[in-house]
Amino acid sequence: MAYEETVVRYDRVIGRCKAIFLDKSRDYGTSWRVLRPVSITDQIMIKALRIRHIQQTGTQKIGDDVEEEFGGIVNYGIIALIQELLPGEERWELSVSEAEQLYNQQASRVRELMENKNHDYGEAWRQMSMESFVDLILSKLQRIRQIIRAGGKTLVSEGIASNFMDIVNYAVFALILSEERSETLSL
Secondary structure, X not given: OOHHHHHHHHHHHHHXXXXXXXXXXXXXXXXXXXXXXXXXXXXXXXXHHHHHHHHHXXXXXXXXXXXXXXXXXXXXXXXXXXXXXXXXXXXXOOOHHHHHHHHHHHHHHHHHHHHHHHHHHOOHHHHOOHHHHHHHHHHHHHHHHHHHHOOOOOOOOOOHHHHHHHHHHHHHHHHHHHHHHHHHHOO
């Protein structure tokens, strides 16, 4: 698949995730503003562990499908990046337009990272399994937890934001591959 097609699909996935984020912002306001990094990490962990359990057992009882969970991971990852920029408890409620602007800024930042890594790695992610995306997300979450326990300090490793950006990209890649496999099956 051509790189240009990847960018189109990437933007489409982010667009779908953003639409859900904005609808939830209209329903609930920006209640996510109260979440600290460890809480966001836990929310992503819950979603990734659910996906992993469904992958391992092949069964599920709740209607939310795996793709919805990956979309939730994308949104929580972007929320984590937004939270990093905003002062802690100064102002929890943002307007929908403010939330959208912040979402767009962080999604653009994550997309730029994807483009740079995609250039260097030559779309190696296309050869990965869905299980690997989940395992890598869980690994990144463990790293974030360790960094949080260390007070945000690292010796030589990337910080929390870099790990959240990778998590978002892994989830987007999983959604792209899922979309492409669905299209292939419907042919």
